[in-house]
Amino acid sequence: MTQQEFLSEDHFLLTDFVGQRFYQVEINTGKIWGTFRPNAFSTALAVDPENKKVFWSDYLRKEIRSSYLNGSQATTLITTGPEHAGRLAVDSVTGNIFYSAFNRAKGNHTRSYIAVVSADGQSRRMIVFGLNSPRAVALHPGQGVIFWSDYGPRPVIERANMDGSQRVPIISTDITQPNGIAIDLKTNQLFWVDGVRHTIERCSFHGMDRQKLLHDPFAQPMQIVLYGDKLYYTGWNKRGIIVMDKADGGNRRYLMESAIFAELSDFVVVWSNMQEKVTNMCSENNGGCSSFCLPTPSGRTCACTDRVLLQTDDRTCIGDLLPALSASSPEPKTDSSDKTGKIVIIAASISAGVVVVVVSIVLVVAIVTLRRWRASLPEVAVGYSPHTSRSTVTSSSANPSTTDDIRTNIPSVSVSSPMSVLNRSPCRTQPANQRADLSYLTPCFSNEYASPDEYYNDDDAKLD
Template sequence: MRHLGNIILFFVLQDLPCFLGSSDVQTCEKHQFSCISGRCIPRIWLCDGDKDCEDGSDEAHCWERKCSGFVCKDGGCITRSALCDGRTDCRDGSDELEEACGSIACKRDEFACRSRRCVSLSFRCDGTDDCGDGSDEADCKNCTAGSFHCIQSGSCLPVANLCDGTPNCPDGTDELDEVCGLPPPAAPSCSNSEFRCGNGQCISHSWRCDHSQDCADGSDERECDQNECLQNNGGCSHICVDQPLGFVCDCPTGTRLVRDTQCEEIDECLDADVCSQLCIHFNGTFTCDCHAGYLKSPRTGECRATGEMALVVFSGSGGVRRIDTSGLEYREMSGGVGGPGPLAVHTANRSVYLGNSEKGAIYRMSLDNRSQEPVLVLDGLGAPVGLAVDWIHGLLYWTDGSTRSVSVALLNGSKRHVLISRLSKPTGVAVEPLLGFLFWADSGSSSRIERASMDGKDRMALVTSAIHSPVAISLDMPRGLLYWVDSGLRTISRVGLDGQHRKIVVESNGYLDRPFGLAVFEGRVFWSDKDTHSLCSADKHNGSLFSVLLSNISAAGGIALVHSALEPNGYRVCGRPGQLCPYRCVPRFLSSPEALYFSCVPPAESSIVDHNFSSPEQVLPDTTSSGLLSLIVVLGVILTGLLLWWWRGEGIPSRTLILHGNISLKESQDPLVPIKCLETCPLKDTLIKVDIDSD
């Protein structure tokens, strides 16, 4: 009788709505439990011995723990393996409902089986049961000559509607590049540590001749009776040791082997991962410190940014909203454009940029003024999926899923320019303008994370192996690390900006089922998840101290952190690594040939540039004034040479270190400070190392 009463109580609790301080009825999310009082709590708090509901109804619900599998809505119990297997095991069918199974997130070129398996679209209606439940062979029609077979739906489409610019098949396969004859994206170049198969596929060199066919065409197991070390050193970065069967790579002392072929220097600080920012290792001990603008917490040792509290801005189907990192201040910013699109923030201008894939546009809105309508910045785009703001040069970078490219424009949307094209499936993008780096992720057939200079040149791959679907990237600038979230592997990882010191920091925990946005700040990593409708955070070193900052987000989208410390100023490279500009670095766009380049403008030209370029959101001067500017530069160099000749002739005994501007060593946020640079200077020859004082 008592068990029957508990079952009745369970149904009452499941159907009772939550009243969150409002007269409107609002039900709790599927991963939450509804207290009798109306409060919504996470279901993982059930039966933990603590009364999290004021009325104790979360502990009265503990009869459910007797079922070690899945509890049906009618109170029945089935094994977890029977959940969402395509067969109804609960008498009420609740084990096969979408709320229990979630939506099937198959790729565009895949067919979603009823068995929850994702198979290639080419398997649809091929006469073979590839799904295991026959759903890929159901409702198939034999299309006659002069018609096109819509693979996902099985319907037939007249050839006249094929490749007409409008998707007529429900899955849009009638407009795919491979159907319409458009050239496929260029095959990615294999790195030195990879072997290129005969079909262009890239695999690890260590997989060659291991008696296991890894290339689809089997070319990795051909011509194996040779010394592999004689060809490209076997792909080993240092030492290649030939063996009777294959070969192995080895490393010198002080380095270690990673990814079977590469040797990287051992970084004791990154291995220990105990410091939030600066780290000094000496005799087995670690000393931690913080960059300028941060203070070290005496309790945890974490570097905390000084000044205002940081905000988390995120998008969803309800528009753009913001919440502080303590979770106490939660506000709506704008619902005018809506959609769970990518976000980027320009903290200094208090502006938020939002990409909308459905409208093919990018909007700007005020971070503080809720009543202001979003401003259209760019339109006519394909599908913006990643955004990044270069606060130093006043540029906006974005990735486009339709054009498969990385592009750039001024913050007002003018001077639009494609930097990187012919990608497979670009997603996240990030910039580090103080170092001159541009980063992007590609989650196509050969998923990877790449880096280039900010003008799109000097392209190189950072991550190419053990990566599935990187959907977002973010930078931890104080540590020089790049983080990415992988929706396929359900992990968050990080790597150095040179591609070394890779590490997984957060593994699947029930809140990484379908991540979308990612951000890093202070000692934590933040992400949004579509399946759990939540905004979460965890320790950036090891994923500990997991926390749900906000739940009940409708169609969670991109996120961005807002704090002045995330936009540091200082001496910076001018668009490309290795070139330092002690003055003002200005981006310039050429129309013929189409290109972006960066120019270091000395004080003699500042008034001319300021007259034509008073803010990053105005159009830059065109190249017709380049001759006048060059003349001024030449005269400035000649005058400087005469002054130096006169100065040395006077025989001044001491050589005082002169820094341009009024910046002192203590104020510098960049440990590399230039000495007597009058133009864009080679980085190696003109820098000295300075100790950073973070007080």
């Protein structure tokens, strides 16, 4: 398909997860047009309206890829490491791509997060940690806020500033599987679909004025899109797009339905005039930031790639990657004295940890040595008296009933061993056939990490 063949009027762009193909759908008529094949099990789409580019996630390869809308110059933007890339959202002001990533690794420990990557893929920064199963992501660059859904054991929809600060939950009750979210930039309302409850609801940006618009018991809603005064949604078990009134959920109908679809996982709207122009502190000269300019309600935060320090001017990122020192989540750098204080605290924490480990090792060695010494003592060392513990010898001649075999000429010896005294000691609790094994004296230390910064000390979890 050439650039001229791509639809110029307003349309939807859909991804078929199983069919591994993108489709265009005219918004007014529902007519379906084929596009290029990404050759990927794509779970998410996002469009850069300024540069007419499309981004998608590759579930199996754990990548985020990009190309022009006609499929030309397809390339891998980033590899997300051990995490699967989830949903995507493009900041229309800076062109940065925000995405969710999830991975339930090492038992019940989760390494899921929300991150931002530059349009060229050269810089990446994690902004929110400690998530369970994040999925949908939505941005309001004008207000500098980001929304996301998490369908883990405690389902929730949360909001934070686009630099990751001031994270707060806004919907945490009567919610099970929030698969898709969308925001109305004009009314400041949040819409979401619940795949288990089969509902579509909305509320304010602060979680107030909650209202249920639809209960569709025959759908497992997956994604939701707002366009004009209409609301559009699709689901895992729906082979099409359903449209209804945004105000009250009325006039519900199929925009289109086709058997060519296998499993629609995501769709976005592509406008002919793209989006209404949004401005913020990052609009001019990237807000004066050398790397990431992340808008906030009160202005903007300059930020660097993970493990690169922001310089004292709070604008410039210069230097090589630093080793991960802290177990706390990284925060926007705002003051040079604050950076120095954090480094001192980190160094003190490391020193204390080293002391604890050394003392523990010394104690373990001492206990093991003492145990081995006690076990090697001669039998006369504990309560042994030749007068009370004499050996008694009984020959076969003393017992005429003894069977006459090869053992007849061997005396039977019965010894009351002083080691029985040791065995009655509360310190000797193991069976006799295991006394030589002192491994039970060694305490168990768990080195499984529980914070995002420690990814960088795990070779399997390093991000490229």
